[in-house]
Amino acid sequence: MADEREAVDAAFDAARFQELGHRLVDSLAEHLRQAQRGAMPVLPWVEPDEQVRQWSAEFAGGADPLALLERVIAGSNHLQHPRYVGHQVTPALPLAALCHLVATFLNSATAVYEMGPVATAMERLCAGWMARQLGWSEAADGVFTSGGSLGNLTALLAARQARAGYDVWSEGEAGRPPLAVLVGAQAHYSVARALQILGLGRDGAVPVAVDDRFRLDPADLAPALRRAEAAGRQVFAVVASSCSTATGAFDPLEPVADFCELAGLWLHIDGAHGASAALCPTERHLLAGIERADSVVWDAHKMMLLPALCTAVLFRDGRRSFEAFAQEASYLLHRHDPSEEWYNLCGRTFECTKPMMALPLYVALATYGEGMFGSHVGSRFALGRQFGRLLAEAPDFELPVMPTANIVCFRYRPAGVSDLDGLQAEVRRRILAEGSFYLVQTRLPDGIYLRVTLIQPRTALADLEELLETVRRLAPKP
Amino acid sequence: MADEREAVDAAFDAARFQELGHRLVDSLAEHLRQAQRGAMPVLPWVEPDEQVRQWSAEFAGGADPLALLERVIAGSNHLQHPRYVGHQVTPALPLAALCHLVATFLNSATAVYEMGPVATAMERLCAGWMARQLGWSEAADGVFTSGGSLGNLTALLAARQARAGYDVWSEGEAGRPPLAVLVGAQAHYSVARALQILGLGRDGAVPVAVDDRFRLDPADLAPALRRAEAAGRQVFAVVASSCSTATGAFDPLEPVADFCELAGLWLHIDGAHGASAALCPTERHLLAGIERADSVVWDAHKMMLLPALCTAVLFRDGRRSFEAFAQEASYLLHRHDPSEEWYNLCGRTFECTKPMMALPLYVALATYGEGMFGSHVGSRFALGRQFGRLLAEAPDFELPVMPTANIVCFRYRPAGVSDLDGLQAEVRRRILAEGSFYLVQTRLPDGIYLRVTLIQPRTALADLEELLETVRRLAPKP
CATH class of the missing domain: 3.40.640.10 (Type I PLP-dependent aspartate aminotransferase-like (Major domain))
Structure with a gap:
């Protein structure tokens, strides 16, 4: 019981929290800098079962929490990367994450x-x-x-x-x-x-x-x-x-x-x-x-x-x-x-x-201020429409509908392809494995389409031009 | 649009995050020290409508986030206080809060x-x-x-x-x-x-x-x-x-x-x-x-x-x-x-x-390690039973049931009281207003009881003896 009391007291020790907190903030700040610069894959692809094998489930204690959290950071999807164009999950304001620190600390x-x-x-x-x-x-x-x-x-x-x-x-x-x-x-x-x-x-x-x-x-x-x-x-x-x-x-x-x-x-x-x-x-x-x-x-x-x-x-x-x-x-x-x-x-x-x-x-x-959020919405919706026009002009891509907002579906349709669905799925798989972009796919009535959500504030039209080039480069040749 | 881009860029600036993060961690560490020492009321009681009035709902921007978060910390319930014996919500391991910082930062x-x-x-x-x-x-x-x-x-x-x-x-x-x-x-x-x-x-x-x-x-x-x-x-x-x-x-x-x-x-x-x-x-x-x-x-x-x-x-x-x-x-x-x-x-x-x-x-x-958590459960359940015995021996308190675990119900029953329900509710209201403890109440088949959850690792039997004294002191005299 005395040991337990000591262990719990140590876990709630303010000085240890303070030191770990500072080191973690530094680590996250450095990650943010690197991710914004695009100096890493958007997602470090690992198959699900392999991912599970990479983490121990023996809980004897004694792990170094900072080292563990740095592995978590490195192994997760990097939404701060300008080429994150995946699900409708936004890169988070760092201030909002600090609010969650406060909220969960206070509980x-x-x-x-x-x-x-x-x-x-x-x-x-x-x-x-x-x-x-x-x-x-x-x-x-x-x-x-x-x-x-x-x-x-x-x-x-x-x-x-x-x-x-x-x-x-x-x-x-x-x-x-x-x-x-x-x-x-x-x-x-x-x-x-x-x-x-x-x-x-x-x-x-x-x-x-x-x-x-x-x-x-x-x-x-x-x-x-x-x-x-x-x-x-x-x-x-x-x-x-x-x-x-x-x-x-x-x-x-x-x-x-x-x-x-x-x-x-x-x-x-x-x-x-x-x-x-x-x-x-x-x-x-x-x-x-x-x-x-x-x-x-x-x-x-x-x-x-x-x-x-x-x-x-x-x-x-x-x-x-x-x-x-x-x-x-x-x-x-x-x-x-x-x-x-x-x-x-x-x-x-x-x-x-x-x-x-x-x-x-x-x-x-x-x-x-509320204005910043309104401007962010406007800029991302506008980028969606710009990307739509880019796709409409590309002879080897197909749009199911001109986008209204920042969600855009498209498919790659070079001449002479019969299995369109298979092509989209395969090119996406290769992009994920390479980690150059994170985008998703969706099934519409006439088949599978690639799909992006332009929700990253730093994603620019040039990134999307590069995305089309990447699709062309990685698509299996007929 | 250029302004918005600047505003969003500034909001995602790594150096600003780093500086704010360090100051916030210091602030939370200091709060933890003070709360553990009991150097504040367990909860700073404010009526709901008054609480709403204390916060602005004009969002023109420009607030100082650290000052705002320090107000949040001061105004919330302090679960790290040894006299938090309220709902089944635990004081959180500071490390767990840091994990939430990472989780929400990465999103x-x-x-x-x-x-x-x-x-x-x-x-x-x-x-x-x-x-x-x-x-x-x-x-x-x-x-x-x-x-x-x-x-x-x-x-x-x-x-x-x-x-x-x-x-x-x-x-x-x-x-x-x-x-x-x-x-x-x-x-x-x-x-x-x-x-x-x-x-x-x-x-x-x-x-x-x-x-x-x-x-x-x-x-x-x-x-x-x-x-x-x-x-x-x-x-x-x-x-x-x-x-x-x-x-x-x-x-x-x-x-x-x-x-x-x-x-x-x-x-x-x-x-x-x-x-x-x-x-x-x-x-x-x-x-x-x-x-x-x-x-x-x-x-x-x-x-x-x-x-x-x-x-x-x-x-x-x-x-x-x-x-x-x-x-x-x-x-x-x-x-x-x-x-x-x-x-x-x-x-x-x-x-x-x-x-x-x-x-x-x-x-x-x-x-x-998993052992620390098992010991914590054992120590809190044992404290619940100790508190049960303390209550059973107190002639002016009543137990509906000897506790099995760390949830304990009891009521104050001094001689000559007719409105038992009113007495429990009123004494609890006064304890909350004073901020000396945070405890709750529950309705059992035969009336209203005071109720504690012994979930704070630092709550000791002496705190619970003091709780009974506080009930006696604050109870309205017949």
Whole structure:
């Protein structure tokens, strides 16, 4: 017991923390310099099973934590590299990482207010700020949750409770007509997953057709509703995307909102990636109509330079934010207003204990100002369109759609290739193995495409020209 | 645009990060020294609306981030204070906070392997290590998820898919008998919530009686099953707690496992708090039978000194870990073994992008060794029992149950008090306002009790003697 006491005391020793902290900060700073300079592969490719073999699982203690963390840094993907053009995960502001250091050091987590008083206040202020960016009034409110998937689930739970026509939370779905939601065919898979969690099966998500630019086609909403009703389904909501994950398509929100209003349906917008366009005057038009949504999910960890996770789920009518986990039927809302207890956030998110989620967003906004984030969105969306034009002019590349934003899909199509899918997958595999770029792939209706997200602030058009050259260089010759 | 480029470049400047990082580490180290010494209130109490008013929501930029973060540190709860005896949130190892700095700096998040190769490998190794602690074979597997609530949901989704008798994920629940789960009456509220998310309503959780020590009473399992079936419910699982949140009661797992085996039900153990007892030879007996569970949730951020969140959801048969979000019906499992793709973790958790969750656990285990964590559990559980004896001997205090572990409920009951509930709530309010301790309260069947979690490694019996004196001193006189 005395030994243990000594070991724990040593682990909490302030001087040791201080020394290790300084050395680690130096190490990260040096890594940042090198990565920004491109002086390393974007990702050090190792096969999964081999990666596992490279790390010991014997925990006798005695490892040098700095050496271990330096191996972690070297072995991870380097998002600070200008040629990181992969998933919708942003290189993180170093200040935001320092905020996470503070948050986890304090571990002043939230569930109820008194567990994390500062964290709770910042969450409220950030949610209010985001709601105002969407054009909402002071009546709006929101909470932070662990990622966009959980945010979509939370919004859909509130929608189910508000629009199913009975108290689903208390009574359950059994013995009722099966519920359903109309979902654009290009929506994120987490929406269908959320509905399957709710017990609605695969048919709980009723697909709405998309147009030739992969945008939800409002003309198919009424037919989709009729199809669902003909199958005995009771529809309670429509989900639109701002923007879709696969191609960056922004659904037209005004006609979708018109339809929802007429049909009495909840309108949820998955704005995980694109809601940040609200910060940029030149891109704001892509969200026209979002102010009519009932709920919106917005990931600040995508276009706002913050590390994962920093997701807000926002409600136009703040009282609706208490319905996802209804403590009493919604028809009682006027008798006991739960917003009197706005500060016990676990009443509104599935999480009980959750970290100080909004701290990095609050500190980054206060330090850099909202303008910097809007400009970043504008510059990356513009680069996406420039890259689109570059691709359109290249005779050996093919675009499925001219990009609207900073997600761009394309495929390499030199003369005489028969297995287009195989070619894309193989060239990507070779690029990853070389480490010169990190890009991903996606399956569209007519096959596999390469896909980039231009989210790194330092990626320039010249890098993308070089990417096309790299594709040409590494593609297997027919 | 040039201005924006300059602003973003400055925000990613390595030298600025380095300087701010050093100053912040110094600041945190000094805070740690002072907090450990008890040279501050445990929590600086401010009413919620007043807390919000103390922070600006105008984000023009230009704030000094160090000054802001120092205000955050000062205004948060101080878990490093030896008199923090509040929720099941642990003071965090400073090294773990440094791991979060690295994780968020790199933002090498996971969803599929190639997004976060090191993070994925460490998650696999940590899940395997935890499974072995539970007495499971190499066939076990697990994933990390954002908190115990989501872990319980994930396990229940797998249970639903494996034991409902049809492919719920694809077909949905409509037109079938309503499902249900037998749940000890003292289980965490997240279990009932998860079942209500699934659309099962309040009756989806069938309560099983507890004995006079708040442990699930195995004798009530068969009657509970009959009650559920009489109500037309199809039961697919039993949830037991190791231990319960309110009182720290460990359910007797052997008879529960016997019952599940006979009845063909999935056994899920919510071990969020107590699964760490597996690390301590003197406390291991509390988990006897856990090796027979189908799934276990274990929060390393409770008894393993790690900051929130670090939750594993573990499956005795690793193949079952692919069923929560079944991509195909479980009866096809033998035809296409999804464990071939173990490394694309988003197939098994609701999260798509998730942070490098296991990194702090891996580094802490490698650095300090598993023994330190087992000793910590043993010392805190023993302190809980010592405090129980102290309370039992105090004539003006009352214990609802002698504690098993480090969660202790008690109430102050001086002679001549009629409003016992009001007295506990008021004395707690005064203690919080004074800041001398942070403790919580809980409602048991016969009223409100004060409640402590002895999770701070420095809390000593003398602190708890002082707590009783403080209760006596601050209690309103009749």
